[in-house]
């Protein structure tokens with residue numbers, strides 16, 4: 001089959017009925033639900049980009065195995081050009097949502113591609129697992145499916161391992177093995193976009209210890225598998241607020257959910273790891289599922305930071321404050337942050353590494369540095385928008401006010417910006433800024449940037465320890481050796 005259109009993606013959603021809970025109700029008609037309708041259309045636009053003459057050659061390619069046209073997310077990069085071809089896809093998708101939807105189909109399809117092209121590491125534990133991963137990859141590739149994932153245990157008692165939580169199955173664990181497959185019970189978080197995806201893949205960050213065998217799991221299932229509850233957080237927009245009033249929240253609500261598995265059967269051909277702590281801990285280091293997706297999240301984060309920076313610059317210009325030193329200093333800082341991420345992306349792409357298998361991966365250090373910088377750079381951009389917008393962010397009337405004959409003259413007179421900026425233009429810009437820096441929608445987008453790739457504190461510590469192992473730190477020795485020479489002491 002190969003690439004799907006947006007209409008085919010929507011038809012796929014209509015063909016299933018996952019158990020989705022929102023606001024105390026089971027969602028019956030996802031595609032027309034006010035909270036999900038627009039995000040589904042935004043994802044459908046991404047599928048349609050694959051058929052757009054301007055993008056098709058850039059973001060898709062002909063599969064050498066099937067001869068069908070498939071997304072570049074399923075490309076196992078073998079050359080620098082392949083890495084750039086992947087980058088084209090990530091950038092096209094990120095620009096379509098201004099980087100505000102992080103878990104678009106390309107993200108997990110890259111994760112699965114990396115998992116499959118390196119699944120050989122599973123052979124020593126269970127050759128069936130490697131085969132299952134590869135078969136699943138082909139299934140997702142050839143059907144052009146959209147996955148969600150939940151790799152984190154729900155936030156219960158972080159001081160205790162899973163087997164010491166209040167209940168043995170608070171965290172998702174294996175209950176029993178049957179002839180048909182593995183029965184699993186418990187919860188995982190935080191499955192972003194789960195309600196509007198086709199399938200869910202479960203795995204974990206490394207960190208299992210002896211005693212955790214029950215929780216050392218990796219598998220994939222259709223999102224409407226019986227016994228799987230998808231419990232959504234409170235929505236950030238109700239689908240009734242207009243594009244004028246909430247230009248971002250009304251389009252890009254990226255729903256997050258906790259997945260609860262109530263004795264769900266995972267068929268054996270969908271089990272990738274089970275009851276094996278070493279295999280589960282090796283998943284990340286042996287398959288590159290931290291490195292290849294970091295290219296997607298780096299480009300996406302770059303677009304989102306650049307977008308927030310543009311909003312800050314436009315806001316300052318619209319009210320005539322971008323001539324002041326303090327404002328220029330803040331905006332200069334944001335523009336340099338954007339340039340920093342852009343430079344790190346180019347370094348990662350140019351300094352790629354080639355594996356013995358022939359797979360090439362963008363350099364990890366620059367990508368990991370992006371992961372460490374965005375959690376502080378993006379909140380800083382939001383702070384600058386808040387600082388420049390000041391009270392103006394709370395001045396904004398609504399679309400209905402602009403449409404009311406009794407109010408319109410006052411709004412046109414008292415809400416103008418600097419010379420050449422009409423009241424309508426200024427208010428629309430400030431409402432866009434408020435969606436980004438004030439609304440719950442914008443705060444979730446900020447929290448995403450902080451935590452989408454794990455806990456930045458612990459990831460930075462991991463980075464330090466990895467670099468300490470790799471780096472030589474010889475400059476200090478050279479400097480000290482030089483000092484001894486100066487005082488003529490015999491060495």
Ligand SMILES: Cc1cc2nc3c(=O)[nH]c(=O)nc-3n(C[C@H](O)[C@H](O)[C@H](O)COP(=O)(O)OP(=O)(O)OC[C@H]3O[C@@H](n4cnc5c(N)ncnc54)[C@H](O)[C@@H]3O)c2cc1C
Nearest residue numbers: 149150151152155158189190191192447448451454455457
């Ligand atoms: C908007 C958003 C979208 C997300 N999307 C997804 C998704 O699609 N799929 C998915 O699987 N996950 C997703 N995540 C979850 C994300 O992976 C986690 O938020 C991240 O791994 C951090 O874990 P946590 O949130 O449980 O924080 P916790 O681990 O509970 O940390 C809470 C606080 O305690 C500290 N802390 C906790 N444990 C330790 C420790 N052992 N040592 C030191 N400090 C500690 C942390 O530093 C932090 O300050 C998403 C998160 C957000 C915010």
Ligand SMILES: Nc1c(O)cccc1C(=O)O
Nearest residue numbers: 111289290293452453454
């Ligand atoms: N956060 C990640 C994820 O959700 C899937 C794969 C990789 C990562 C990561 O940041 O390493």
